Amino acid sequence: MSENVNKKDLELLEALQTGYSEILNEVNKIIVGQENIIRNLIISLLSKGHCLLIGVPGLAKTLLISSIAKVMDLKFSRIQFTPDLMPSDITGTEILEEDKTTGKKVFRFIKGPVFSNIILADEINRTPPKTQAALLQAMQEHEISIAGQTFPLDEPFFVLATQNPIEQEGTYPLPEAQLDRFMFSLFINYPSKEEEIEIVNSTTTGTEPFLNKIITKNDILELQHLVRRIPVSDNVVNFAVDLARKTRPDKNESSSFVNDFISWGAGPRASQYLILGAKVVAALNGRVTPDIEDVKLVAKPVLRHRIVINFNAEAEGITATDIINKLLST
Structure with a gap:
């Protein structure tokens, strides 16, 4: 299918x-x-998606995303979500000040931390739904509205939200409709012993590596447009759509396994992200079009937070990942 890709896109x-x-x-x-x-963070960024990262504290999530921002020469903001965080703390607020030339009182908008290219929404489930919604609306629309005015956000715009899987007391879980706005749900695990030894050796010295800027904001925007232009064969699209539809109970194509253990399955947005993710995987591997294996590679992070398991699954210890594995093997 390389004949369908022009020379500039190949370059x-x-x-x-x-x-x-x-x-x-x-x-x-x-x-x-x-x-x-x-890799998955970069796939999501190039797909114009957002990521939900689940992991215990102390695994360098902030350092990871800030390092990616530096290497890509992007503006980075970290927002610590707390129970008293207000929507205006994220989006910005208007202040009343005096115009020195006219002496009149005027409102001036002060932009909040959401006006960055990469946002780390740390422990997003620790703030009330009203504040969560302010960020999630910005994620969807890439703009915010304040006092009747609309302000476009900087592009590229990428949100990495984190959740702590251990402490659930005093948290506000994201509802399924808002979880659906994240392209990927990723689990970050503890490092291996060898990796932890390397971490200790590298972080207990007085030297700090210098990060070079590899690509620019404009490069990323161009690559995001490139991903949309990558052709996909019909059989790959059909596979992605069928996979998403198989997660929905009470459908003709649903298996008894799905009907027994799933309350709600993935919606059409999952099919879209399966294809976009597969496109980026193919591009990173030097191929001009994705195949079914590329779809399978992104299936778990795309689908796991879009599948709502029922009591039967919980009672038998079956997780959304187990269900995805079974669907991929059939």
């Missing part, structure tokens, strides 16, 4: 491959391991 694909390798090399100066997490 961009080659540049993406090279740039991806260089980005990994730079980030690995700071971050030990976590190659799969880094």
